[in-house]
Amino acid sequence: MHLVPADRADRRTIDGHRVCEAIEAIGDAEHVRTWADRFSLLADPKRLALLLALHRTGPLAVSDLAIATGMNDPAVSQALRLLRAAGVVAGDKEGRVVRYRVVDDDVRLLLKQCVADGG
Amino acid sequence: MHLVPADRADRRTIDGHRVCEAIEAIGDAEHVRTWADRFSLLADPKRLALLLALHRTGPLAVSDLAIATGMNDPAVSQALRLLRAAGVVAGDKEGRVVRYRVVDDDVRLLLKQCVADGG
DNA sequence: TCAATACCTGCGCAGGTATGCAGCTATGCA
DNA sequence: TGCATAGCTGCATACCTGCGCAGGTATTGA
Numbered sequence: 001m002h003l004v005p006a007d008r009a010d011r012r013t014i015d016g017h018r019v020c021e022a023i024e025a026i027g028d029a030e031h032v033r034t035w036a037d038r039f040s041l042l043a044d045p046k047r048l049a050l051l052l053a054l055h056r057t058g059p060l061a062v063s064d065l066a067i068a069t070g071m072n073d074p075a076v077s078q079a080l081r082l083l084r085a086a087g088v089v090a091g092d093k094e095g096r097v098v099r100y101r102v103v104d105d106d107v108r109l110l111l112k113q114c115v116a117d118g119g
Numbered sequence: 120m121h122l123v124p125a126d127r128a129d130r131r132t133i134d135g136h137r138v139c140e141a142i143e144a145i146g147d148a149e150h151v152r153t154w155a156d157r158f159s160l161l162a163d164p165k166r167l168a169l170l171l172a173l174h175r176t177g178p179l180a181v182s183d184l185a186i187a188t189g190m191n192d193p194a195v196s197q198a199l200r201l202l203r204a205a206g207v208v209a210g211d212k213e214g215r216v217v218r219y220r221v222v223d224d225d226v227r228l229l230l231k232q233c234v235a236d237g238g
Numbered sequence: 239t240c241a242a243t244a245c246c247t248g249c250g251c252a253g254g255t256a257t258g259c260a261g262c263t264a265t266g267c268a
Numbered sequence: 269t270g271c272a273t274a275g276c277t278g279c280a281t282a283c284c285t286g287c288g289c290a291g292g293t294a295t296t297g298a
Contacts, residue, residue, distance in 0.1 A: 025175035056144035
C-alpha cells in the first residue's frame with residue numbers, strides 16, 4: 001500500500017511500513033477534527049464543571065449553575081451558548097427559567113469516564 | 120448541607136437543593152482541572168492524530184510521525200514534548216532514533232473511545 | 239575528522255479564546 | 269402599568285496557543 005501522499009513520498013522513513021499503518025490508524029481527517037473539537041469543549045475547567053453538574057444532577061437553571069460554579073451569569077450563558085451550538089446541551093424554557101441538560105451521547109461517555117476516575 | 124460558599128450564599132437560587140447537588144457533582148476543583156488539561160491535550164487535531172497513530176500502530180519515530188501526519192519535524196517534536204511533559208507519551212531512544220508510545224491509561228481509554236466511533 | 243541524519247530548542251508572528259462590563263430582552267407579579 | 273428577576277448579547281482587552289523558521293546537539297558512517 002502506498003498511503004503516503006505524493007508531496008511527501010520522497011522523504012526518508014525509519015520504519016517504512018509503519019508509516020502506512022500510522023496513516024491508516026489516523027483515519028479520516030474529518031473524523032479527527034470532529035473529535036478534537038469535542039475534546040476542545042471539555043478542555044476548559046469552567047465548561048467541564050458545568051457539564052459535570054448537568055451530567056450528574058440533571059436539568060439545572062443558568063443562575064443555579066452560576067452559583068454552583070462561582071461564575072457570573074454572562075459567563076455561564078456564553079459557555080452554554082457554545083455548548084448548545086455544538087449540540088452538546090439543550091435548554092428547556094419554563095417561564096423565564098431555562099433548564100439545561102446534556103444531550104450528546106459521545107460527550108456523556110466522556111463525562112462518565114471522567115467521573116469514574118475518583119470523582 | 121450548605122455547600123454553597125459564603126461569598127455567594129446570599130444569591131437567589133431557582134432550585135436550592137439542586138445547587139448543593141451540583142456542587143457535589145462537580146467535586147474537587149483539582150480533579151476537574153486535571154481532566155480539563157487532559158482533554159486539552161487531545162483538543163488539537165495534529166496532536167490527536169499523533170496519539171491515534173501511536174495508540175493503534177505502536178512505537179513510532181518522530182520523522183515517521185511527521186510523514187504520516189504531514190507535519191514538519193519541529194512541529195511533531197514540540198507536540199511530543201508537550202505530551203511527554205504531561206506524562207501521556209514516553210520515548211525510547213535507540214541510537215539516534217527515538218520511538219514514542221502512549222503510556223497514560225486514562226488517555227488510552229479516551230483514544231479507544233475515539234476509535235470506537237467509526238474510526 | 240567531516241558530513242549527514244534524527245531530533246530538539248528558542249523566538250516571533252498570527253489567530254483564536256476566555257473574561258469582565260454594560261446594556262438589552264423577556265417573563266412574572268402586583 | 270411599573271418593577272424585579274432570568275437570561276442573553278456585544279464589545280474591548282488580555283491572554284494563550286499553534287506554527288514556521290533558524291539554529292543547536294547527538295549519533296552514525298566514511
